[in-house]
Amino acid sequence: MQKILVPCDFSVSARRGLEFAVELAQATSGDIVILSVISQQQEDQKQAVMERYKEDFQNFVTNINQAVTIIQQIRFGRLLPAVLEMITLESVNQIVVGTRGSRGWESTFMGSNVEKVLRRSPVPVFAVNQKTHLKNLKSIVFPCDLVLRDDYGMGQFKKLQALLKARLHLLHVDTTLGIDKQILMQQVRDYAAFHSLKNLTINIVKDTDEKNGILHFSKEINADMIAMTTHGSADAAHMYGFSVSADVANHAHLLTWTCVQQSLASSFIKSK
Structure with missing residues (x-):
């Protein structure tokens, strides 16, 4: 429950x-x-x-x-x-x-x-940030950092996608503007395979600002929500550091979902 x-x-x-x-x-x-x-x-x-x-x-x-x-x-x-x-x-x-x-x-x-x-x-x-119905959430943009690791955040996201029966749009924003797109596409495919993600598309966009890249892509495909895992911070001294996920949530035109990337071994949260 x-x-x-x-x-x-x-x-x-x-x-x-x-x-x-x-x-x-x-x-x-x-x-x-x-x-x-x-x-x-x-x-x-x-x-x-x-x-x-x-x-x-x-x-x-x-x-x-x-x-x-x-x-x-x-x-x-x-x-x-x-x-x-x-x-x-x-x-x-x-x-x-x-x-x-x-x-x-x-x-x-x-x-x-x-x-x-x-x-x-x-x-x-x-x-x-606007009137939203759960049954209408069928298209999810999921920006990914391409790091292959099992964590609490990804586990929670996979449960969310299963609950919504939604189409997943894996997105990597290339802020370097210098890496070959085909190389990045393969890295995103490897990311999807590592996490056993299904029902998805692979997407690469180039932008000097990661937040803007996420927001522009989400608007372009008329997504229903944006989901992001974040490093978070348990240390109050770092609370005011740069946070892409918080920026996206504040400026997005649609529902956002965020979850901290705790390691599975250290997580004290009991999934139900």
């Missing part, structure tokens, strides 16, 4: 994330934990904000017609520590968060913290 965590301040974009999480929970027989965090800037209105979150939660639960178990947890402080704590306490398998995509992260509190969640989460994260 999936346990899906949804950080939520009940803004318009956060509600889109919630609606997607409900569909995901239905498809995976999962439960949803809504995490509403009261920031330190809201301390003077703490009680009023808490009551609003409770009321918004009750209204949402009342208005959905699906039989999905949904609970709410309210915390005070910073979003990222609350998310990481909830992952452990609730044995979370998946995070879904609503964003505003290319228009920028949502609000000072939720928005500025979404990127941190993408970078630091030890479990997969869906970033939902």
Whole structure:
């Protein structure tokens, strides 16, 4: 069973994330934990904000017609520590968060913290920036780094592709602009064979910027979502380092999915 965590301040974009999480929970027989965090800037209105979150939660639960178990947890402080704590306490398998995509992260509190969640989460994260239905996700762009290794992120992605029964578009963005395309094509084929990936196309694009290459290709083929594995960082000192996956999630015109590349041997996440 999936346990899906949804950080939520009940803004318009956060509600889109919630609606997607409900569909995901239905498809995976999962439960949803809504995490509403009261920031330190809201301390003077703490009680009023808490009551609003409770009321918004009750209204949402009342208005959905699906039989999905949904609970709410309210915390005070910073979003990222609350998310990481909830992952452990609730044995979370998946995070879904609503964003505003290319228009920028949502609000000072939720928005500025979404990127941190993408970078630091030890479990997969869906970033939902527009109304999205799970059943419509049939074309996935998957940028690959051509490194042959077994890891947690790839294992989770293969489960996702199987769940969606989606066509996979393996993509390598050549930022060197100097390697023979046929050589790169063969390396991507080797990558696909190493990971036993099926139902796919092989694609090479040249661009001086990896993020732009991914976004332009995804738009060109009218993809339904972008999925990426990322090195992530458990060290807060590196949290603000360059992150292609976070940049893509912030600027994409469609749903994105990211997952950290933990080694299978060291992963503490139990797949369900």
